[in-house]
Amino acid sequence: MTSFSFLGRPWVRRPLTITALAAMVLVSFLIAARPASAHGSAIDPPSRHYGCSNRWDTTWDNPVMAKLDPMCWQAWHANPAAMWTWNGLIQDNVRDDHRARVPDGSLCGGGDSTYAALDVPGYWRARDVNNTFTWTMHDQARHGAAYIHLYVTRQGFDPTKQKLTWNDLELVKDTGPFPDSGWPTRPGDPILNGVDYSFQISAPGRTGRHIVYAVWRAGHADQNYYMCSDVRFPGGNPDPPADPPPPPLPADSGCHATYQRVQQETGRFQGEITVTAGATAITGWTVTMQFPNGQVVDSAWDATVAAAGPNWAASNVGYNGTVAAGASRVFRFLGNWLITNDPPKLSCKAA
Known part of the structure; x- marks a missing residue:
């Protein structure tokens, strides 16, 4: 393990980071060995694998993600290489028999065990759409299409509880063959640097959560890509709150306890808590921290910190529990954050 200075303190890099580096090497090998596999996927509404890669590519090992996006969290940790290769979910030589190659229950992962985490039911991030909406996919390799088959799940299917089967789907559009020319390009985008294919989809009678499922057979060979995009039509039950x-x-x-953020960088921060005794001396203390944005405490010094339900509890160590009346003690901690890092609410209890 590698030790380095983070926010003014020595810190040991977690083994998970080593795993991430190994996965990156694996991805490089896969891409180098099979460049034709880097084609694309649905980007609006995003496929599960593109959405996870797009949102969390550089922060996939941050534990705050488990609360902010639990379905992507489980997918990343099932196989990070699969998320990095969002554009390579492919089956070769299918001969248009997609049902035989991609069995029921494995449609979102394209029948490939590498992407099996995409098949797990749950509250995947869903895009709000109307019953007629535009679906867009991106073709990095610019191979056009022999066809794209677009399906929408039938009313009554529940993607939060059920794995997708072919009988759950209704075909709503068959594009037929088309070349890659004449479509919008993204020459300045380092990730989406090919062409976009957009089509209008109509799915009357749907309400609430559904899956848009696409089968794209590339135009140059029998290469087939599969993608699940989660959508939410008007009506239906609202999603339960994440927390x-x-x-x-x-x-x-x-x-009494007060908080100060000492330093912050992407995904990591250092906090400082000052504990002040009241009108009488105390012999021990516990500070409860309630973070509003899912922040996670990683380690601490001059205090013992542990999760306490939705909160974090920090207690004195042996040498700093006794505090004279009106006097103070200070402890610091390292934490993880994503998107927003608002200060915690605090409560202090003396022993």
Whole structure:
């Protein structure tokens, strides 16, 4: 393991990072060995694998992601190489018999065990659409299409509880063959640097969550790509909240705590808590931290910190529990954050 200075303190890189580097080497090998596989996928509404890669490519090992996007979290940790190769979910030489090559329950992963985590039911990030909407995919290799078959799940299918089968789908569009020419390009985008194919889809009678499923057979060979895009039509039941509101913290008892963010960089931050005794001396203290954005405490010094339900509890260590009346003690911690890093609410209880 590698030790380096982070935010003013020595820190040991977690083994997970070594795993990530190994996965990156694997991805490089896969792409080098099979360049034709780098074609593309649906980008709007995004396929599950493109959406996960696009949102979390550089932060996939940050534990805050488990709360912010739990379905992508499980997919990344099932196989990070699969998420990095979002443009390579392919089956060769299918001879148009997609049902035989891609069995029921494995449609989102294209019948490939590498991408099996995409088949797990749950609350994948869904795009709000109307019953007539535009579907767009990106073709990096510019091979056009022998066809794209576009399906929408039938009313009554629940993607949060059911794996997708062929009988759950209704074919709503067959594009037929077309070349890659005449479509919008993205020459300045380092990731999406090919052409976009867009089609209008109509899915009357649908409400709530559904899956748009696409089968794209490339125009130059019998290469077939499969993709699930999660959508939400008007009506239907709303998604449950990712986390119920936490209960209010108890009032301070015998001490008071204040918070200061000492330093911050992408995905990581250092916080400092000052514990001040009240009108009488105390012999121990516990500070409860309630973070509003799913932040995760990674390590601490001058305190013992552990998860406590939706909160984090920090208690004194042996040498700093005794605090004279009106005096203070300080402890610091390292944490993980994503998107937003608002300060925590605090509650202090003296022993």
